[in-house]
Amino acid sequence: MTSPFRYHVFICGHNGPDWLSSCGGSGGNALLESFKREITERGLEDAVFVGSCSCTGLCERGPVVIITPPGKWYTRVAPEDVQRIIDSHIIGGKTLEGRDDPDFDTLKNKMRASRKISAEESEEQRHAGFLPASLDSKITGFMQSRIILSAVELDIFGALRGKSAGSEEIAGRLELDPRATDILLNALSAMGLLNKKNGLFSNSEMAAAFLSGESFRDSRAALMHRIHQFDSWSRLSEVVRNGSPSGFVKMQDRQKQWTETFIAAMHRNGSYRARKIAKILDLDGIERMLDLGGGSGAYSIAFAQVAPGLKSVVFDIPNVTPITQRYILQAGLSDRIITADGDMHCDDYGSGFDMVFISAICHMNSPEENIEIFHRSALALKTGGRIVVGDFIMNEDKVSPLTGSLFAVNMLVATKAGNSYSYKEYSDWLTACGFDKIRRIDIAAPAGLIEAIKVV
Secondary structure (H helix, E strand, O other): OOOOOOOOEEEEEOOOOOOOOOOOOOHHHHHHHHHHHHHHHHOOOOOOOEEEEEOOOOHHHHHOOEEEEOOEEEOOOOOOHHHHHHHHHHOOOOOOOOOOOOHHHHHHHHHHHHHHHHHHHHHHHHHHOOOOHHHHHHHOOHHHHHHHHHHHHHHHHHOOOOOOOOHHHHHHHHHOOOOHHHHHHHHHHOOOOOOOOOOOOEHHHHHHOOOOOOOOOOHHHHHHHHHHHHHHHHHHHHHHHHOOOOOOOOHHHHHHHHHHHHHHHHHHHHHHHHHHHHHHHOOOOOOEEEEOOOOOOHHHHHHHHHHHEEEEEEEOOOOHHHHHHHHHOOOOOOOEEEEEEEEOOOOOOOEEEEEEEEEOOHHOOOOHOOOOOOHHHHHHHHEEEEEEEEEEEEEEOOOOOOHHHHHHHHHHHHHHHHOOOEHHHHHHHHHHHHEEEEEEEEEOOOOOOEEEEEEO
């Protein structure tokens, strides 16, 4: 089969043990992003495939870049080499010469020797009772997570916005301990989120884009919700013993800061998904929509932008709707989207709606609570109206997909009775509440959609 691409560029980003050299440890993953960005900026993405590859065995000469044709291996590739390689090899059609790249026989010998050493080391570790690297990385994954979240919480990246500074200066500006700050900054540099040169730290490209506040892609507000989640997850053992989180606080009783960060996180995720879903759903004929537990109103906003005749009511608790109104105002849709205060578990939703949209709500509820809100939704709909549920949809074994299983644990530590549910469970609940023509709509996202029609 002929390849649809003229060139294939593979970059090794394999991370070996810390005591051994590796392409990942030498900046292979950042190099992969540099190649992707440069190829895209030059308009070559239709002609050049860029991807990662597994360990090449040339760990001490990493990062390794392989380009076919003709199957040229570039070793010890630095960020400043990317443009030169593209200019010479991809644009000019000639391999970049004048480099310390090994010949074919040297390549084979080094790869064989490296693989032999790696196999022997793995066998010795196995006999010594060491945890497999794949398991150990899962266990210690919280370390890097906590470092990043603490840096966000302390505003380390914001303090380095557009500048370089030493650890003492950063500590003084943020009123932090100098020694602790220096250790944290070094770890962030090791993880590739900061750059360190001559004792001065600066934001990496990724940190500048997502964590510093200098880009429209800034995610700091949303990540504050992750910090709150980290605290909840730390009590998982206690929750499994007792069955539910101790000191559980209802959404309407949460502090203002928690609510703000939660809605910011939901808006960040919801806005992206809402635009995709708005293109998938048939919104023709939908004049009145109820956005149940709509939070920031991300879905109402996206749907209204696609369907000019659609008007929506975002139904949520009183400490959320003022936040909703800010997002609606920013979108310039205050004349078509309004809010309604209420508790979905006990208050009336209104009536005469063509569609009830329920996104990221059911996983917070028990089965009995979901049946109740489906029943209330049916009362709010016209006959022939639609209910659309967006949420994680598990397979029958409740094991997969992995994202849904992990999220079920998140509900375990954060709610009294929440879970991730299967398509059959949703289908049974909807049928019991007078809905028919139930179908699943697959979308390119971790969560899915279920649509049903009110029969009477």
